[in-house]
Amino acid sequence: MKTETHTRIVDIIRKKNGSRPIELIKELGLSPQAIHRHLKSLVASGLIESRGRGPLTRYFIAGKPQLDRARRWQNSAAEPAENPEEFLCRTRDAFTARLPRLASFAEAGLKRDDVPLVVSAAGEVGNNCFDHNLGAWRDVPGCWFEAQATGGRLWICIADRGQGVLRTLARADPALADEQAALTAAFERIISGRAPENRGNGLKFVRSVVGAGENRGLACRSGAGVVDYGRLGPECRAELAGFSEKSEGTITLILWSFA
Amino acid sequence: MKIRLEQYGAILTSRPAGKEAALAMKARLRPAEGETVELDFEGVLAVGPSWLDEVLRSLRADYGRERVVCLPTKNASVAESLKAIDAAR
Structure with a gap:
């Protein structure tokens, strides 16, 4: 019974991409006390995590990133209505100033020796947004830069509303056939x-x-092109499925496990 | 002579910053003939190949490849950046 309820709770949280206790109470028809008991047990087992406080507390699948806001920003055909300053770096200087924040994930479990590599990899990806789109942004200048630690893993999301990789690289190699070829060339x-x-x-x-x-x-996705690298690359690719291939900019997800 | 790179920031990743740093270094550098120019990474959090390429390319153009030396460091981003720069040449 307990296992069955746990499975149902996890399924709901996964399908809804996060859920509040009140939603679980209504959906499962259980008492608040019972739901909180199950949630506590699931958190202790490491399957889910809570975020927020009090009535705003939501539960999420541990280890999975929350990319709803980045997705809305990136997928928007017109200029996005929401450009949250906490994630949007409008200039290279703003991006560079926020890079040191990645070092703070050492306190969450990121190995100290890995910090320089995480920072420099994110730095290269973010700087690339500025190198190739300066003066040619489609609407909002800059890059989205978001990092989340969940379930012993660090997710870094860097996106832009620029020209995309094909338009950028076609100047250097007009023979590039499509976005997939351009993206592969960019990384290889x-x-x-x-x-x-x-x-x-x-x-x-x-x-x-x-x-x-x-x-x-x-x-990394740029239009219809997608590439992934590293053992955890396929997981990143799966998360990019929600980002539109009609979007003309680029979106990169980096995943770094603490284990 | 030794250049303490932490003077140029804790995170050294972009090409524009690398270009600026190289210009600033060359304005101050006065190595004696034959003296090596040593890049010291102590205190630097992270280095990227874009920044380092700009600095090495600029210094080596003036002083020669053999005279510009990266001092040993445990910072993994330095070794990885040097590997990427060498692969591109």
């Missing part, structure tokens, strides 16, 4: 949309870093 070849400047090693570095350990992965 020394090529830069700012040729003849000497650039183009940043994303190769990021790919190398996430491929150098079992506890890492990344996925």
